[in-house]
Amino acid sequence: MTLGVESMPTPAQQHPPARPVLIAHPDSDTVSQYDGWLPDYCTAQSALCGREAIEKHTAETSVAILDEGLAECCAEEVAAKICGTEASTKILSTRTDPSQSAAGKRSVFDDTLASPIAEADFRSTVESLHRRATYDKLLGEYYTLARERATLESKTLTPGSQEAVRYTEVISELAELEAALERALADFDDADYRAVFEVVLA
Structure with missing residues (x-):
């Protein structure tokens, strides 16, 4: 699979796969407003406190x-809990003081928006984080299958055996994931x- 910078395709006008977005805010009206600002391909999960946000978050x-x-x-505690899972979730902080966004928060927040938040800024930020989360999820699945392929290739496979059949399935699934990763990069x-390469080089 070639995913180098030089071979990256130009952006395509297509949406990434639908996945839920968690909106955690103490004000229910703001939660409803953010929900209305989400891209059509996103579904909302809502929480009014940090503990509820942790409970609502899924892989x-x-x-x-x-x-x-x-x-x-608090938001930092919720973010730390999410980062402690294997989920590919990206985390957006909303706050009133933009000067606080750089104060030790880079490790837990992937981006920050400060009030007043415009709909266009909110939407474009969520779309970007959604694309990156989709890519990370696919990449994680690819590496898991690649490890399984390596394990199977280290064995002597008997034609028709369960392991041989599984090896054929893994090769097919890896090809599908390669295509999905290329589509994700095209977006x-x-x-x-x-943002992706900053994480890789960090």
């Missing part, structure tokens, strides 16, 4: 939007590429 959640005013568990813009 399928692509983006978690965490407000600084969350009670019970990337320059900011997405920078």
Whole structure:
């Protein structure tokens, strides 16, 4: 699979696979507003406090939007819990003071929006994080299958055996994931590429 910078395709006008977005904010009206701003291909999970946000988060959640005013568990605690899972979820912080966004938060937040938040900024940020989360999820699945392929290739496979059949399935699944990764990269813009490579080089 070739995923180098030089071979990256130009952005395509297509949407990434639908996955839920978690909106955690103490104000229900703001939750409803953010829900209305989500891209059509995203479904919303809502939470009014940090503890509820942790309970609502799943491995399928692509983006978690965490407000600084969350009670019970603060946004940083919720983010740390999410980062402690194997989920590919990207985390967006919403806050009132933009100067606080760079104060030790880079390790837990993938992006930050400060009030007042415009719909266009909110939507484009969520779309970018959703694309990156989709790519990370696919890449994780690819590496898991690649390890399984390596394990099977280290053995002597008898034609028709269960392991031989599984090897054929793995090869097919890897090809499908390679195609899906190429499609995911085709949706990337320059900011997405920078964010991905910043993580790789960190």
